[in-house]
Amino acid sequence: MAGRSSPPILTDCFSCQARQRTEWCVLNEDDLKRINDAKKSRQCLPGEVLYHQGDACRGIVCIESGMIGIRKIDADGNSVLLGLAYPGDTLGYRALLMAQDHEVSAEVLKKGSVCLIGEATVRSLLDHNPSLGHRFLWRAVKDLGEAENKFLESVTLTVRARFAHLLLILKDRYATDVEDGAISLELPLSRQDLAAMIGIRPETMSRTIRQFEDDGIAHFSGRTVHVPRIASLLDEFEHEDYL
Amino acid sequence: MAGRSSPPILTDCFSCQARQRTEWCVLNEDDLKRINDAKKSRQCLPGEVLYHQGDACRGIVCIESGMIGIRKIDADGNSVLLGLAYPGDTLGYRALLMAQDHEVSAEVLKKGSVCLIGEATVRSLLDHNPSLGHRFLWRAVKDLGEAENKFLESVTLTVRARFAHLLLILKDRYATDVEDGAISLELPLSRQDLAAMIGIRPETMSRTIRQFEDDGIAHFSGRTVHVPRIASLLDEFEHEDYL
DNA sequence: CGCCAGGTTGATTTCGCTCAAGCAATGTGG
DNA sequence: CCACATTGCTTGAGCGAAATCAACCTGGCG
Numbered sequence: 366m367a368g369r370s371s372p373p374i375l376t377d378c379f380s381c382q383a384r385q386r387t388e389w390c391v392l393n394e395d396d397l398k399r400i401n402d403a404k405k406s407r408q409c410l411p412g413e414v415l416y417h418q419g420d421a422c423r424g425i426v427c428i429e430s431g432m433i434g435i436r437k438i439d440a441d442g443n444s445v446l447l448g449l450a451y452p453g454d455t456l457g458y459r460a461l462l463m464a465q466d467h468e469v470s471a472e473v474l475k476k477g478s479v480c481l482i483g484e485a486t487v488r489s490l491l492d493h494n495p496s497l498g499h500r501f502l503w504r505a506v507k508d509l510g511e512a513e514n515k516f517l518e519s520v521t522l523t524v525r526a527r528f529a530h531l532l533l534i535l536k537d538r539y540a541t542d543v544e545d546g547a548i549s550l551e552l553p554l555s556r557q558d559l560a561a562m563i564g565i566r567p568e569t570m571s572r573t574i575r576q577f578e579d580d581g582i583a584h585f586s587g588r589t590v591h592v593p594r595i596a597s598l599l600d601e602f603e604h605e606d607y608l
Numbered sequence: 609m610a611g612r613s614s615p616p617i618l619t620d621c622f623s624c625q626a627r628q629r630t631e632w633c634v635l636n637e638d639d640l641k642r643i644n645d646a647k648k649s650r651q652c653l654p655g656e657v658l659y660h661q662g663d664a665c666r667g668i669v670c671i672e673s674g675m676i677g678i679r680k681i682d683a684d685g686n687s688v689l690l691g692l693a694y695p696g697d698t699l700g701y702r703a704l705l706m707a708q709d710h711e712v713s714a715e716v717l718k719k720g721s722v723c724l725i726g727e728a729t730v731r732s733l734l735d736h737n738p739s740l741g742h743r744f745l746w747r748a749v750k751d752l753g754e755a756e757n758k759f760l761e762s763v764t765l766t767v768r769a770r771f772a773h774l775l776l777i778l779k780d781r782y783a784t785d786v787e788d789g790a791i792s793l794e795l796p797l798s799r800q801d802l803a804a805m806i807g808i809r810p811e812t813m814s815r816t817i818r819q820f821e822d823d824g825i826a827h828f829s830g831r832t833v834h835v836p837r838i839a840s841l842l843d844e845f846e847h848e849d850y851l
Numbered sequence: 852c853g854c855c856a857g858g859t860t861g862a863t864t865t866c867g868c869t870c871a872a873g874c875a876a877t878g879t880g881g
Numbered sequence: 882c883c884a885c886a887t888t889g890c891t892t893g894a895g896c897g898a899a900a901t902c903a904a905c906c907t908g909g910c911g
Contacts, residue, residue: 437756437760439760439761439764440846441764443760443763443764445759445760445763445764447756447759447760458749459749459752459753462745462746462749463746463749463750463753468753468756469756491742495738495741498738498741498742498745499734499741501745502705502741502744502745502748503705503706505745505748505749505752506701506702506705506706506748507706508752509702509748509751509752509755510702510706510711512752512755512756512759513680513690513711513712513755515759516688516690516755516758516759516762516807517680517682517686517688517690517807518682519759519762519763519807520686520688520762520806520807520808521682521684521686521688521807523898523899524898524899555857555858556857556858556859557857557858563763564759564760564762564763564764565763565899565900566899566900566901567857567858567859568858568859568860568899568900568901569898569899569900570858571858571859571860572859572860572899574859575859575860603683766866766867767866767867798889798890799889799890799891800889800890808867808868809867809868809869810889810890810891811867811868811869811890811891811892812866812867812868813890814890814891814892815867815891815892817891818891818892
């Protein structure tokens with residue numbers, strides 16, 4: 366499914382809606398022009414892989430629209446979704462900075478468009494614009510904190526608790542409808558991808574969803590979830606065992 | 609055990625052995641003088657806590673000698689050792705950059721000396737010396753990669769495999785004696801801290817060590833370990849199930 | 852229509868946690 | 882100096898959560 370190359374499109378950094386949210390918002394007119402000239406935009410479709418784990422890093426990817434999944438696969442073929450990336454996020458900066466191959470894959474989950482910016486351009490901008498480096502530093506530090514939390518959770522919390530937490534996180538972005546304590550959300554992910562996000566097997570995901578149904582914590586129908594009481598998710602998440 | 613404040617000592621950044629390995633190696637004479645004047649050095653003893661999870665961040669800590677453990681504790685009291693820090697490592701930069709409280713504790717594991725550098729000094733140096741920011745960026749990106757690997761391992765590998773990997777990592781620093789495939793190492797950690805590093809219970813650590821003994825993979829006596837064949841550790845680590 | 856990927860469900864197993872006891876080394880106060 | 886806590890480590894018994902193996906059931910899609 367991957368690899369069918371999509372048509373290039375015309376996008377303009379100056380009018381890019383996502384730019385405000387990116388690390389690039391600190392660029393001045395000149396720098397913005399440089400990046401605008403150097404970048405290549407293109408559409409991308411679900412299933413497409415922007416870069417594979419192990420690929421040489423040729424530059425970075427800036428998401429204008431759509432959704433990208435960051436996936437990591439170990440030697441035994443276990444696949445884990447390390448995170449989701451949205452418009453304004455910049456991908457691949459880590460491999461670029463470490464000057465090594467990509468350690469993760471970036472896979473399109475929802476159709477959208479991305480811009481590719483070559484290694485040389487990025488390096489030159491970084492060298493000559495300190496505040497750009499600061500933004501990336503800030504970003505890396507934030508990601509680092511989240512990664513450490515995930516490790517902590519994976520070794521201390523049960524699957525139920527981790528799934529509850531995942532739903533709480535997805536809520537912030539996907540809650541379509543909120544009324545005093547009750548929410549409903551449209552998940553952007555398949556069941557297997559949900560499973561991959563908390564590092565469990567698809568079967569276990571199914572069963573955990575079943576449990577939440579039976580316990581009245583949430584109702585699942587396709588990719589839409591209805592949670593009558595957000596508080597119950599919080600209970601599951603933090604109140605591991607309330608005795 | 610914590611909190612008995614140790615005597616300040618005199619240390620000079622210019623002659624600091626650890627500096628070559630730090631982010632600060634990019635400082636010029638002037639900056640080095642500023643940091644040298646602003647810093648406060650002191651000895652620290654095992655058990656002492658340099659800063660607690662939840663403390664406000666007042667600056668950063670630079671390790672001149674000794675060993676520091678980075679610990680994170682969740683709401684239920686589960687303690688995990690996220691990493692070890694050595695001479696040349698700089699701690700607390702994350703809380704400082706994010707301008708928030710420390711998310712982890714830094715606990716002295718081996719006697720040594722550290723330098724404390726105030727928030728204002730660090731910020732001013734960062735603002736006015738771009739390459740310092742680049743060094744920290746590089747460092748954060750490296751830590752991020754490691755953190756993600758730990759998450760991946762925790763959800764895919766067995767305890768045996770994770771422990772084998774931990775030994776392989778400790779080997780690089782603590783292998784006291786190597787002869788064609790056989791090594792012996794002096795662990796810097798108690799059993800419970802070893803357990804905390806891979807997110808398991810002390811009892812499980814005991815049993816895993818027992819297994820390694822029984823399988824002839826390693827021999828443990830106190831804190832010294834003898835591994836007749838390093839290859840067997842590698843097998844445990846990557847060859848999860850070879851059938 | 853057959854095929855296949857995604858999802859659910861059931862039966863079974865296994866790995867690691869919990870609870871509990873015991874033990875050696877160390878410390879501590881009378 | 883001994884009686885005693887205390888702390889770190891080990892071991893056992895039992896349990897429970899999640900993985901594994903396997904069947905089956907959809908809903909697209911050629």
